[in-house]
Amino acid sequence: MTLSPQLTNGEQTPRYWYFSTARGSVPAFKSELKQRLPQLRPSYSSGGFLTYKQDGAAVSSAVMRKLIFAGTCVEAMGKLDGGNPKSFWEMAVPVLQRELEPQRRFCLHVWSPDLGGCGEPALTPEVRRLFHEISAEVPAALAERLEPTPEAREGQLCLDVIVTADGTWWLGRHRADSLHRRFPGGLFPLTPAPDAASRAWLKFEEGLWWSGFPIGIGSRCADIGAAPGGGSQALLSRGAEVLGVDPAEMTPSVLRSPNFRHLRGKISALRRSEFLKTRWIIADMNVAPSYTLDALEEIVLRPKMAVRGLLFTMKLFSLAMAADIPAYIRRIKSWGFNQVRVRQLTFNHQEVMAAALKKPFRR
Ligand SMILES: C[S@@+](CC[C@H](N)C(=O)[O-])C[C@H]1O[C@@H](n2cnc3c(N)ncnc32)[C@H](O)[C@@H]1O
Incomplete structure (x- = not known):
């Protein structure tokens, strides 16, 4: 089975993938990926954010889901240096036209490997602000179909805006095909209960x-x-x-x-x-x-x-x-x-x- 086969990459060849991992786990993630998905070659990386280029063979969604050290993985759509909502939607609309099934809604995942990170709340104030800014600019024809919150339902199409420390926006998309992929950055949204005995x-x-x-x-x-x-x-x-x-x-x-x-x-x-x-x-x-x-x-x-x-x-x-x-x-x-x-x-x-x-x- 290939990863979300309906997510054909249009004109963008070769394919790229974006991954997040806990910063302390980067070497473990790299060696796991080398072993499990040898068709992916390391490209740009910074901290717990890693990009990979796909050479040849299709990537199995089952293998992706079973990766131990990947917070999430996203199929790349491109990047914007110093991104802004308008340019984001210009890139996203053709993807939605191609891949969003009739009558279905989609989710927006804005996250940052530098702002959030493993073990920290995914939705920092900065990421929340960006989520609202980008949502506010959604083209009128798609406004009804954008979910108001970032929590995706099982199987839903999600658009990703990954913001790195240098201000670059890395744009991608994925299907919410596992519990973690329903949340921005694959970070499970939980805050400590006030009476929790321990972390x-x-x-x-x-x-x-x-x-x-x-x-x-x-x-x-x-x-x-x-x-x-x-x-x-x-x-x-x-x-x-x-x-x-x-x-x-x-x-x-x-x-x-x-x-x-x-x-x-x-x-x-x-x-x-x-x-x-x-x-x-x-x-x-x-x-x-x-x-x-x-x-x-x-x-x-x-x-x-x-x-x-x-x-x-x-x-x-x-x-x-x-x-x-x-x-x-x-x-x-x-x-x-x-x-x-x-x-x-x-x-x-x-x-x-x-x-x-x-x-x-x-x-
Ligand atoms: C990280 S803490 C556990 C935190 C705990 N699970 C919680 O939810 O709060 C590790 C615990 O393992 C216990 N431990 C270590 N060796 C043990 C053993 N041989 N048998 C039982 N408990 C052990 C320690 O006493 C310590 O309380």
Whole structure:
């Protein structure tokens, strides 16, 4: 399958692609791209914004979607030095005429790898201002079809205006064909809840949305490396029952929840029978991935255990560890989890999130 086949590039040959990645992950992103999409050659890049030229073979949308270190990717339409809304619409209108299906609406994604960046709110005041300025200039014939907010619906055509520090506008378009591609720059729009016990609340909220795991009222979960309790809060707010494993103290509000039980201690010291009813495990220990994987394996492979899904962080203490991710995925699959995805989420810093699911699930 090629990426959005209806997005033919008109007169612009060769094709270019624009990517964003967390600034600290640039080398990992580059080596991932070299391996997964060898037909793309590096072109201009600045910080976490990278442009690539396509040589030959079509680019698979499935491969694009599975990239671990890409925040988002956009098919290039061109660039404007010192951009302005009028010139943007002059370039965008022919693309919309060609590619926007009748009766469908489209979205405008204005973002900046320099203003936002991984882990920061995507819509900074500057980006918001530009979004409104560009929206206000939409040609009358398209005004009704431009969504008023940048959050795209599944499958919607999005026009991208990527503003880099030197004032250049890089114009592109993409289909919102995954959760992250629905948002400008692929940045998941979440601000910390006022009562969040830790920043980990952000990454587990995002991780639960991204995984699509059906965790809800009464779901039996374990949270390994639970303290101070952001991840447990994300589960509790969905109505789950949570066993929190950690030698450290939990936030009092989490401890007060009738659906939370604290198993105080290291995971290695606990009786495995504690997890007999557990169906979902989240884990977030500040240890090497091999330790986290050992701990999870030790639980999920025990007789009588029936764990359906895992959502856990793997810390990359050095970026060279990114090269081990394929071996980690193979190991997780060998436990019977047939759907395994790994991604550096918006709120993961020096780590990635893994989501592993048994589908269908049989006890
Ligand atoms: C990054 S913090 C976790 C944040 C937490 N997930 C949250 O949502 O607030 C890492 C935690 O892992 C715990 N940890 C480290 N090694 C552990 C082990 N062997 N067993 C259980 N917890 C462990 C630490 O005590 C620490 O509280």
